[in-house]
Amino acid sequence: MSSAREVAAATAEALERTTAAGLNATLHWSRELLDREAQHADQVRRDGGTGSTLYGYAVAVKDNIVTTEQPTTCASRILEGYVSPYNATVVDRLRAAGAMIACKTNLDEFAMGSSTEHSAFGRVKHPLDPARVPGGSSGGSAALVAAGAVRAALGSETGGSVRQPASFCGIVGVKPSYGRVSRYGLVAFGSSLDAVAIFGATVDDAARVLNAISGHDPLDSTSVAAPPMGRPDSWDDLSGIRVGLPREYFPADLDPGVRAGVERGVAALRDLGAEIVEVSLPHTKYAVPAYYIVAPAEASSNLARYDGVRYGVRRDGDGDVRALYQATRGRGFGAEVRRRILVGTYALSAGYYDAYYLKAQQARALIAEDFRRVFDAGIDLLFTPTTPTPAFRAGEKTDDPVQMYLADIFVCPANLAGLPAVSIPVGRSEGLPIGAQIITPYFRDSRMLSVATLLERALEPTEEVR
Template sequence: METAPDNTVTAIAAAVRAGERRAIDVLEEHLAAIDAREPEIHAFNLVLADEARAAAAAIDEAVAAGRDPGPLAGVPIALKDNLCTRGIDTTCSSRILEGWKPPYDATVVQRLAAAGAVTVGKTNLDEFAMGSSTENSAFGPTRNPHDTTRVPGGSSGGSAAAVAAGFAAASLGSDTGGSIRQPAALCGVVGVKPTYGRVSRLGLVAFASSLDQIGPFTRTVADAAVIMEAIGGHDAGDSTSIPEPAPVLTTVLNDEVAGLRVGRITDLPTGADPDVVARLDAAFDALAAAGATIVDVTVPAFTYGLTAYYLIAPSEASSNLARYDGVRYGKRVAAPDTNAMYMATRSAGFGDEVKRRIMLGTYALSAGYYDAYYGKALKVRQLIADDFARAYADADVLLTPASPSVAFHIGDKTADPLAMYLCDTYTIPSNLSGDPAMSVPFGTGADDLPVGVQILAPALGEAVMFKVAAELERAATAEGSTS
C-alpha cells in the first residue's frame, strides 16, 4: 500500500529542492483537496489555481536548471484576505472592498515568494479581522474541518481551516487580540503571534495598528519556525519594524527544556472549561517531566486586558476605517450629495460588527470621553506590560489556555457580542504588551475536539518560546501514540 506523502513545510521544501518531488505535483495534490472539501468548509474567498500552477512550474524549471528556489520551494501557502496581493482581490471579507486590487504586494507576500512558496488562495476572515469565529464575513462563515457544525475560530478562521483541512501546508494570518492563536487552538494547528515589530506590517490592511501582527499557521512547530525565519526581519517600509534580522528558530527545536522556568499564573482569569484546564495541567506536567521547573507567578492586570482592548482596538479601528469613504477606492453608493454618499456607502459596505466597533471607538475618542475611556485604557495597557515584565523576571515562559473552550457551534454566540469577546480572554494581554505568544495543539477535550496550549514569552523571546513549543509537541505526540 502506497503511503501518503509528507506534506509538512519542511518535507515538501526538502523534496522539491532535491528534485525528488515536483512543485506542480505537490500543488495538484493540494488543489485536489480544495476541490474535495472547500464547498463545505469555505476556507477561501479566492482560490488562485492558475497563478499557483504558473508559480509551481517556474520552481520546477529552476530546480531542473540547477538553481535553488529557496527554503520554501514548492510549499503551498494560503494568505489571509487582509494581506495585499498585487493585482489580486483583497477584500478583508467586506463588501466595501469587494473587487479592490492592490497595486503592490505586502512585504510578507514578497518574502514568501522570494523563498519559493506558492500562494494557493486568499482566505476568509471576520470582516476587517473583527471577530472570533469567522462568522462576520460578508461572504459567509468558514466551518471547522474537524466538525463542520462548529466554528474554526477567528478572525483568521479561513487560514486555520485551510491548514487543518490540508488545503495548504501553511498559511498566514493576522493577530490583533488572538486572531491567530484562538483559531489555531480550535482547528488543532500551530499558530504564532510574533513580538510586535518582528514581522513587517507593510501591506496588512490595518485594524488596530498598535496591536496588529502577522504570523503563521502550520501543522508542526518546525514548520512554523521555517515560516517565521522567512517572513521575519527588518523592513524599512514599516516604521514599527524592529531593526534586527529574522530570528533563528530552527536550531533550537531539539534543545532540552531542563532548567527552564515555566510560569503558572495563579491569578489567571477564570472561565476556561474543565477539559481545557485539564490539558493545560497536563502540559505543565509534561514540561516538568522534561526537566523544567514550574513556578507560580502573578500578572494582576491580566484580568483587565479584555476591557482595555475593547477600548483601544475599536478606537484605532474607527480612525483606520475612516478612509473607506466611497471616494478613492472600493464600494461607492450613489447619493445626492457627498455626506449622503459617505453614509450610504458605509451603511451598505460595513457589516454589523464593524459598525459596532467603529461607533464604540469613535465614542471613546470623542471630546469629553477621551481621558475617561481611551486614556485610561492606555494606562491599563502599561500596567499589563509592567506586570508581565515582573513575571518574566521569575519565569522564562508562561503557559495559559489559548481558548477558554473547544470549538463551539456556529450561531452559538452571534447574538451575544460579549460572549464572543470573551473568547479572547487569554490571548489579548500579549497583544497589549507586544510580547510573542503561540498556540500549540495539546490533545483533545470535549467531543474529541482539539485543545491548544498558549506559550507566552518576553519581547524578542521567540527562541525560548519555540523551544518549549517543540517539547510540548513531542509530549503530545508521545501521549497520542500510547493512548
C-alpha cells in the same frame, strides 16, 4: 521532495475538496494561478541556491494581506473586487523563499471577530464539526491547515486572531513579537497591535515560514531593525527553564476539558525538566476591556479611508458628498465592523476620551508591566490555556458581542504587550481540540519555538485528555 508542480496540483485538489465539503475557507484561488506560482517556485529554486527554504510549500494567505495576482477584499462588501497594485512584504518574501501562494482565505470582515461568522461572504465551518466555528478572525487559514489542504498559512493578529483559531482547530499558531514581521501590505485595523502571524501543521512548518518572512523592512516604520529570526535551536530537555503558570489564567469556571489539556502540558513540561512556578499577572482582567477600547479606537481612524471615493464600491447617497460617504460606509460595512467603528468613535469623542481611551492606555501599560515584572523575576516563559473553552457552536455568541469578545481573554494580553506567543495542540476533549499557549519575553520568538517543538514531540495532539 515533491516538485512544486506536484504540490500545486495536490493543493488544487485539496482546495476543491474543502470547497465541496462546504468549509467556505477560501475567497480566491485558481488552478491557473497555482500553476504560475509553481513555475515561479521552480525558477527561484534554479536561481536561488540555498534561498529556496520554502520550496514545496503552498501557503494560504488571509484576505487582508494584499496581493497583486488576486483580489484583497478583507471579506467586506466595501472592498469587493479590489486588487492591490503592490504585494505585501510578507508575500514577496514567501515567494522569494520558493513558496507558492495557494489562495486567499476567508476571515471575519476586516479581521474583526472571534469566530469567522462575520464575513460578508458567509461563515467558515470547523473542519471537524460543521456546526461549530473554527475561531477567528483568521478562521479560513486555520481551517485549511487543519483540513490538511496546506501545511502553513498566514493570518493576522490584533487580539489573538491566529492563536485562538489554532487552538480551536488543533494546529500550531504563532504570533511573533510586534515589529518582528513587516506589516507593509497588511490592511490596517489596530496599528499599535496588528501583526502578521502564522499557522503551521507543526511547529517546524510555522518556524520555517517565520524565518522566511521576518526581518527589518524599511517600508514599515514599526519594523525592528533586526535580522530575520533564525531557525529554532534543537533542545534535548528543559533543565534550568522556569515556567510560570499565571493564576489569573486558571479561573474556577475554566472548561474542564481545557483544564485537563493544559495540565497534561504542564506534566510534560515537568517531565522534560522544567521547574513549574505559580505566578500572578494581576491586571489580566482589564485586558479585554482595554483591548475593546484601543482596537476599535484605532480602527475608527484606520477605516475612515473607506469612503466610496478611493477604494472599492460606492453607494450613491441622497444628497451631498457626506451622504455618499454615509451611504457607502453604512451599507458597505457589516454589523460587527460598524459596531466597532461606533465604539471607537464614541471612546475618542469629546467628553468620553479620558474615561475610556486614556483608561485603556493606562491598563495596557499596567498589563505590559505585569509581564515585565514576572520575566525580570527569572521566569523564562508563561504557560496558559489559549482559550477558555473548545470551539463553540455557530450562532452561540453572535447576538452578544461581549460574550464573543471574552473568547479572546487569554490571547489578547500578549498583543497589548507586544510579546511573542504560540498556541500548540495538547489533546482533545470530547473530540474537540484543546490548545495551550507559551508566552516569552520580547524578541525571544526562537527560544519560544524551541520549547514548543519539545512539547509537541512529547504530546499526542489527538489523544483524549479526560
